[in-house]
Every structure is written in structure tokens, then in C-alpha cells.
Amino acid sequence: MRLRRALLVSCAALALAASALAQGWLDRVPPEIHGEVPARAPAGEPLTVRFSASEPVAYTLAYGGETWEAVVQNLFVLRVRPGEHALVVTATDGAGNETRVAYTVTGVGAPAAELHVTERARAGDPVSVRVTLPEPPAEVVSVRLGGEALPTFAADAVEGGAGRSVVALGAVPLSAAGTLDVEVVVRDPFGRERTLKRALEVAAEARPVQELGLTPEALGALSDENREAEAAALREAYRGAAPDPLWREPFILPTEGVNTSAFGLPRRYAVSGAVSFHQGADIAAPQGTPIVATNDGVVLLTGFYPIKGGLTVIDHGGGVSSLYFHQAVMVVTPGQRVRRGERIGEVGSTGLATGPHLHWEMRVNAVPTDPLAWVGRLLP
Numbered sequence: 001m002r003l004r005r006a007l008l009v010s011c012a013a014l015a016l017a018a019s020a021l022a023q024g025w026l027d028r029v030p031p032e033i034h035g036e037v038p039a040r041a042p043a044g045e046p047l048t049v050r051f052s053a054s055e056p057v058a059y060t061l062a063y064g065g066e067t068w069e070a071v072v073q074n075l076f077v078l079r080v081r082p083g084e085h086a087l088v089v090t091a092t093d094g095a096g097n098e099t100r101v102a103y104t105v106t107g108v109g110a111p112a113a114e115l116h117v118t119e120r121a122r123a124g125d126p127v128s129v130r131v132t133l134p135e136p137p138a139e140v141v142s143v144r145l146g147g148e149a150l151p152t153f154a155a156d157a158v159e160g161g162a163g164r165s166v167v168a169l170g171a172v173p174l175s176a177a178g179t180l181d182v183e184v185v186v187r188d189p190f191g192r193e194r195t196l197k198r199a200l201e202v203a204a205e206a207r208p209v210q211e212l213g214l215t216p217e218a219l220g221a222l223s224d225e226n227r228e229a230e231a232a233a234l235r236e237a238y239r240g241a242a243p244d245p246l247w248r249e250p251f252i253l254p255t256e257g258v259n260t261s262a263f264g265l266p267r268r269y270a271v272s273g274a275v276s277f278h279q280g281a282d283i284a285a286p287q288g289t290p291i292v293a294t295n296d297g298v299v300l301l302t303g304f305y306p307i308k309g310g311l312t313v314i315d316h317g318g319g320v321s322s323l324y325f326h327q328a329v330m331v332v333t334p335g336q337r338v339r340r341g342e343r344i345g346e347v348g349s350t351g352l353a354t355g356p357h358l359h360w361e362m363r364v365n366a367v368p369t370d371p372l373a374w375v376g377r378l379l380p
């Protein structure tokens with residue numbers, strides 16, 4: 001009997017509770033809410049946050065010292081503060097039940113990046129542009145030197161560390177004078193871009209014109225047809241170049257001898273002829289003197305050409321290549337991996353040469369730079 005009465009009472013209580021629920025009083029069930037709040041957002045920018053609830057509610061929102069009191073809307077537009085701030089939302093239903101949820105929003109500042117550019121630069125020098133990207137992660141969109149876009153690679157390809165640096169190698173054009181603009185664009189995960197600029201001072205150097213006084217027979221080799229054929233062979237060879245640096249140590253001199261003609265010298269092949277610039281460094285040495293690879297790399301091209309003579313091109317990755325002209329003998333073949341200091345050929349006077357010497361070039365993105373500027377130096 002007692003049990004039955006108890007059941008009856010509880011049934012009555014349930015019915016009462018149900019009607020009370022329907023009327024909104026005696027409701028003890030807090031609302032369930034769900035919010036769309038990102039953990040990170042760009043600081044200083046407007047941020048829209050949305051909430052949804054299991055029943056009609058009023059929201060109170062507190063963020064970064066500001067409060068929005070008891071509003072019925074479920075959409076808020078905040079101004080993101082820099083750094084970590086709590087965003088606390090309180091939803092209150094018609095019966096006064098509250099649900100409080102706290103989020104943390106990190107306001108991320110403009111993409112931070114540091115720019116390190118080679119300090120010493122003369123016309124024809126290689127230039128290294130290093131962009132260091134601390135947290136938050138940003139990416140390098142472009143690196144330009146004097147308006148020219150440079151290919152980039154991750155610095156850890158050289159350093160072996162887990163660095164957050166991106167490097168580009170370039171060359172100061174021989175025609176450069178005054179300053180050369182370095183411009184780097186970085187972009188953060190929110191799509192914000194930032195441009196970093198540096199003006200690279202280019203030291204002026206006076207260079208006397210060198211008269212080569214070539215014979216008419218020798219000049220015959222300098223036909224447009226020969227030049228174009230050799231340039232085309234190089235362009236084709238460069239298609240196989242590796243994007244990341246293959247070297248780990250400084251570059252070395254490829255042969256022992258006497259430096260007879262420096263890089264960048266203006267010269268005339270014949271009296272009253274046009275002035276052109278010497279694109280490599282000449283090292284005079286007896287016929288047969290060994291030539292070694294200036295650094296680790298992969299052979300891109302070997303062959304005999306009317307102007308360059310016995311030519312070997314080695315790709316060092318990262319846009320850097322070395323070229324060896326006028327060789328008498330070549331002992332490597334395209335596709336072959338070579339080590340720094342490994343013998344690749346012998347000094348000769350093949351092609352357009354006035355005597356046995358090595359014409360050595362160091363190119364960055366196919367632009368010739370001063371080879372001697374690389375010796376003993378670990379770029380980037």
C-alpha cells in the first residue's frame with residue numbers, strides 16, 4: 001500500500017514538474033551551448049564568433065576587459081587583442097539557469113621575420129638573403145634582388161638543423177651601381193603579408209679595359225651561331241639542376257696557377273671591338289695540371305665547344321653552378337656525383353684561348369659571379 005501511494009505521489013510530482021517545465025519555472029536544466037571560437041586569430045582584426053544553444057538563451061560575453069551583457073543575439077564581432085586572452089560566454093535560459101564556457105583566444109601579431117643580407121658586395125659578388133621566421137609560422141612569398149625574383153630553399157638544407165630560415169642566393173649584376181634593393185614578402189597563416197626591405201650598398205670599382213688582341217682565326221669562333229649553340233646547351237643542362245644546396249663546406253680553388261684575368265674585367269677581343277665583361281676568373285697553369293671540383297655537386301654537362309673548349313658544368317644545387325672552360329681532358333660524365341676536390345679534368349687551351357689556362361665561372365641562377373668571392377666561404 002505504502003509503495004503504491006508513494007508511486008502515485010511521485011507520478012503526481014512528475015506531472016507537476018512537467019507542467020512546470022512547460023511553463024518555464026522549476027526548470028533546473030542548464031542550457032547546452034556550442035561556440036565557434038578560433039584558438040588563434042590575427043590581432044587588431046575583427047573576429048566574428050557564433051554560439052548556438054539547446055534552448056532560447058541570452059548571452060553575456062566577456063573578452064579582453066569588455067563585456068556584452070545579456071544579449072539575445074548569438075553572433076558577436078570582437079576586435080582581437082594581441083596575446084592570450086580569455087573569452088567567457090555565459091548563456092542564461094528563461095528559468096535563470098546558466099552555462100558558462102571559457103575559451104582562450106590568442107591574438108597573433110603581424111608576421112615577424114628577420115632579414116639578413118650579405119654585407120660586403122661588389123658588382124659580381126654572390127649575395128645571400130636569409131629570412132628567419134620565428135613563431136607564429138609564416139611563409140616566404142618572394143625574395144627579390146634588384147627586382148629579380150630569386151629561387152628560395154629551406155636553410156636547414158645546408159645547416160642540418162630544424163631552422164625556420166629560408167635562404168635565397170643571388171648575384172649583384174656587373175651593371176649594378178649605388179644600391180640594390182632586397183625585397184622580401186612574407187605571409188602568415190591568416191593571409192596577412194608583410195614586406196621587408198633592405199638597400200644593399202654596392203661598392204664601386206674602377207676596372208681598366210683589357211685588350212685581348214685575338215687573331216682573325218680566333219675571332220672566327222666568336223660567331224653568333226657558336227655563341228647561341230653554347231648558350232642553348234647550357235640552358236638545357238640547367239634544367240637538371242637541384243633546388244637545394246648539395247654542398248656542406250666552403251668552396252675551393254679548382255686548380256693551382258697564376259690568376260691572370262679577374263672576373264668582371266671589361267675587355268675587347270679585337271682593337272676597336274665591342275667591350276664585354278669577363279664572366280669568370282682565369283687561372284694560368286701548365287697543360288695537364290689537374291682541375292678539381294670546387295665543391296660537392298652533380299655534373300650537368302661535359303663537351304667540346306668552339307668558344308668554351310673542353311667544358312664541364314657542375315650543379316651545386318641552390319641555384320649555384322661552376323663551369324670549367326678550355327680543358328684538355330675531361331674525366332667526368334653528366335649525371336655523375338662529384339666530391340669537393342675530386343679530379344674532373346686537366347688544364348688545356350681548347351676553344352677560344354690564348355694559352356693553357358682554366359677559365360672558371362661560378363654562376364647563381366645562371367648569372368656569373370666572381371669565383372674568387374666563393375673561395376673559403378660557406379654561403380649562405
Ligand SMILES: [Zn+2]
Pocket residue numbers: 261278280281282358359360
Ligand atoms: Zn676567362
